[in-house]
Amino acid sequence: MKIFVTGATGFIGSALIQKIETYEGYSIIAATRHPSDSENHVCLNLEDNFDVSSKLEGLDVVIHCAAKVHVMNATPDTLMSDFNTVNTKGTLNLARQAAAAGAKRFIFLSTIKVNGESTESGKPFTPDVERAPHDLYALSKYEAELGLRELAEQTGMEMVIIRPPLIYGPGVKANFASLIKLASKGLPLPLGAIHNQRSMVYVGNLIDLIVNCISSPKAANKTFLVSDNDDLSTTQLLSALAKAMGKPSRLIPVPASWLMTVTKLLGKPAIGERLCGNLQLDISETKSCLGWTPPYSVAEGLKQTVSEPSQQK
Template sequence: MHSLLVTGYSGFVGGLLCKELKKSYKIKLLGRKESDLGNVHKHNIDANSNYKEALQGVSCVIHIAARVHIMNDTSADPLTDFRAVNSIGTLNLAKQAVEAGVKRFVFVSSIKVNGESTTNRSPFCAGDSPAPEDPYGISKAEAEQQLLELGKQSGMEIVIIRPPLVYGEGVKANFASLMKLVSKGLPLPFRLINNNKRSLISVYNLVDLIQVCIRHPSAANQVFLASDDHDLSTAEMVALMAKVQNKPNLALPVPVWCFKLAGKLLGKYAVIDRLTGSLQLDITHTKNTLGWEPPHSVEHGFRLAAKRS
């Protein structure tokens, strides 16, 4: 029986994915942490690890593990550190997958390959030229290019998925912080941030898409953007967070220009753009190629995310 090899199994996306995959597949895990989800082969994702034993009998690799984007990175050379895992480490794993006869390599990348914002432009599409702006995005873009080239040379099928912000039960960082803030029922100054649009994807929809990409014949050698296909303004996002927590939406009408001025004065333009700007994904190619529709609603994902806010 052929197996699937999953990296990043201890993470937010990988944990749920493995629970679903175990229902239909034999899975192996590649990483450093112990797990009851499957047989763990303990290796780092780097330039030198030997994955021969882990890849034996594997038909598809689902590569989720990465050095992730973090705010206020203190690394002296962030790009080199991101490349070591996300680019060089990924290519080492993929080359050994070719040697082991793996048929398909599914790479969970990031919408940061496309860029940081769609404010004042059309939504990102799968066919857009990469335009990453930070070390994390650059490392992911380089990995994608190297994987696609390896696929052409070797015949191993490459599938690339670029999600935006992923949320759901157990989500952390800014999404969880905002959810917790809304849960307090305090007035928040977001009512007038209603002309922007942001694409999100629940972990439940992303896991469903990954499973489709493992088996669908038309997924081979394709790049897929991923979202819930239901974009929200900041005001709509806060209103939905209030609704799923049965809290009043006490949104104050602070003009958007006030946020932008504050961002300029404090040198936090990027932070303010994430709050007031747009980041939209056009997933038409994903839906048409795979015959896929996100099976879960945005409200479904928000309700589950609220459970641990």
């Protein structure tokens, strides 16, 4: 089976390729933004009006992990244009070329932000989307999803859409890396009384689902939510991180309402929402459709994540 993977050197793409290479009968073409002399490599810049059709001949599956996530110091108009160019137009351009080349399936890594930024208690997200997202990044992914479904109807190429929440694992960066550093210091933190529930997914669990979707006939034209199937509060997560690192957990029980008020006064309400709000996914449809369960527990995922020395500096 011939598989084309975009974002091949990224956090998800590199782990995915490493996993696929353990299977016999699978060959990989790795697409990145940087040129390489390897015959199994394609230079692909989604910001350009690219043509990689010659590299897609005889292809079975495209797994599209590449995306623009952050744009520094940009105006809303620039953000909208950049996200749309890469995440919407770039995705659909690649999918059209793949369909024309005879690819059987296109797996698109979207985001749970398509559903929204938070959930009410006891009302987790399902694959259904009630309204278009306001966040520009999420909107670009949502519009790509719509275009892919339309293309599937027109061409017969099967689409699989996967919406993960926060992804963690060895080499994770951004907010999760900051949490690891906080937990590693063993300092007192005012985060000991937060009773929210948030879904996350260990990169090993996400990769396992993607690999299942490569060949499962039941995955055709489906949208899947994915998580570790074990939601944690911020308090539980920090305690679990400290335990995984063998560090003391010193969490002071400050009411979540106080934290929300303070972050609003500081002009950082989004931080308060991420620390104290709910974001839950219902993955029951994913599990029942594919007969799939996450192979790694949260404890196993966190242990692997913090075992990388750079995460504890």
